[in-house]
Amino acid sequence: MAFLSRRTVIGTGLSVAALGALGYGLWPRMDGYLEEVERQRRLLSADPGLEELIRMATLAANGHNTQPWKFRLDDGTISILPDLTRRTEVVDPDDHHLYVSLGCAAENFVIAAAAAGQAAEVAILGGIAPRIDISLAPGAAMRGPFYEAIPLRQSTRSVYDGQPISAEDLALLEVAAREDGVSVRIFTDAADRDAILDFVVAGNSAQMDDPAWVQELRDWLRFSSTSAVETGDGLFAACSGNPVLPDWIGGRMFDVVFKKKAENQKYSDQIRSSAGVAVFLGERDDLEHWIKVGRSFERFALQATALGIRSAHINQPIEDPAVRPEFADWLGQPGARPDLVIRFGRAPAMPMSLRRPVSEVLV
Numbered sequence: 001m002a003f004l005s006r007r008t009v010i011g012t013g014l015s016v017a018a019l020g021a022l023g024y025g026l027w028p029r030m031d032g033y034l035e036e037v038e039r040q041r042r043l044l045s046a047d048p049g050l051e052e053l054i055r056m057a058t059l060a061a062n063g064h065n066t067q068p069w070k071f072r073l074d075d076g077t078i079s080i081l082p083d084l085t086r087r088t089e090v091v092d093p094d095d096h097h098l099y100v101s102l103g104c105a106a107e108n109f110v111i112a113a114a115a116a117g118q119a120a121e122v123a124i125l126g127g128i129a130p131r132i133d134i135s136l137a138p139g140a141a142m143r144g145p146f147y148e149a150i151p152l153r154q155s156t157r158s159v160y161d162g163q164p165i166s167a168e169d170l171a172l173l174e175v176a177a178r179e180d181g182v183s184v185r186i187f188t189d190a191a192d193r194d195a196i197l198d199f200v201v202a203g204n205s206a207q208m209d210d211p212a213w214v215q216e217l218r219d220w221l222r223f224s225s226t227s228a229v230e231t232g233d234g235l236f237a238a239c240s241g242n243p244v245l246p247d248w249i250g251g252r253m254f255d256v257v258f259k260k261k262a263e264n265q266k267y268s269d270q271i272r273s274s275a276g277v278a279v280f281l282g283e284r285d286d287l288e289h290w291i292k293v294g295r296s297f298e299r300f301a302l303q304a305t306a307l308g309i310r311s312a313h314i315n316q317p318i319e320d321p322a323v324r325p326e327f328a329d330w331l332g333q334p335g336a337r338p339d340l341v342i343r344f345g346r347a348p349a350m351p352m353s354l355r356r357p358v359s360e361v362l363v
């Protein structure tokens with residue numbers, strides 16, 4: 001989703017000097033943003049209440065950072081409900097990503113609850129009002145590496161260091177992702193990564209040709225730290241390695257420099273620099289399995305974080321309806337719906353993303 005490289009910005013004719021001339025005073029800074037990140041990304045206090053567990057749940061990965069969830073407390077049961085006002089109907093017309101995101105949040109909740117000495121049981125309910133119910137019972141407090149990784153996990157959309165990951169670490173990632181009804185395929189051969197890159201480029205090209213897709217993405221971009229802090233959601237430029245700009249400039253720059261060729265080149269650099277790609281496949285293409293995929297992926301990402309390994313989504317092969325069946329064929333799973341495509345490797349951390357306050361997601 002990164003769309004502006006510093007090179008491209010300069011290449012469009014706006015020189016660094018001209019940008020500087022806009023005045024330091026006018027330029028958005030990260031001060032308030034970083035304080036907000038620090039405030040949101042604390043581990044649990046000594047005696048945490050349910051609201052703290054919900055805060056940890058909301059730090060989960062979620063499509064476009066729309067945070068499409070609501071939490072309801074009812075007689076000792078915590079329900080995670082879809083917030084359908086936060087759908088991304090163009091990129092995710094059947095709410096697949098939305099329910100995967102709920103699965104990610106549920107997993108964070110379960111891990112945070114265990115850290116607070118609460119054993120959680122998860123039930124996925126379908127039907128006309130789908131939800132995830134989590135019931136808690138006193139248990140042993142378990143503050144392990146997954147728990148510690150919750151505030152540190154991020155989608156790292158940068159070029160990685162090009163180095164392989166040890167077989168030992170790959171095995172730990174595979175174990176972390178184990179979930180009934182979900183399988184994970186890990187590709188580390190350069191030829192496989194190049195084949196996946198071809199699917200990413202095909203999917204990305206189709207998406208960028210669709211004005212509705214571009215508009216939906218643009219609506220969720222936050223160009224300045226002020227708008228990122230104000231909304232507490234969306235894709236903040238700095239989290240994708242892009243310059244932080246006043247909103248009025250950011251929008252215009254996006255329209256000028258968000259071009260297919262540059263984006264495809266960016267994905268090529270990113271995928272070729274990654275140690276591997278993990279593909280998540282639910283056994284069935286239904287809401288229950290989308291949520292399970294979310295739980296599996298979140299544990300994968302937390303284990304990666306605990307090992308100092310970064311990860312990022314390259315979901316274009318599973319998002320574009322024309323590319324998806326070809327990708328499934330390539331995986332040797334004709335007719336299946338692959339759920340997520342994730343690259344991983346080592347790289348420095350990027351700025352962390354923000355979340356809305358718990359009071360806004362509590363029903």
Ligand SMILES: Cc1cc2nc3c(=O)[nH]c(=O)nc-3n(C[C@H](O)[C@H](O)[C@H](O)COP(=O)(O)O)c2cc1C
Pocket residue numbers: 001002059060061062063064065096097098100101104153154155156157234235312313314315316352353
């Ligand atoms: C189901 C799902 C789909 C996603 N798709 C993409 C994607 O296509 N491209 C991307 O860069 N990030 C993608 N993400 C990552 C989210 O944008 C990211 O989780 C969100 O912005 C919050 O940032 P964080 O992961 O750093 O906390 C996806 C996440 C989920 C859960």
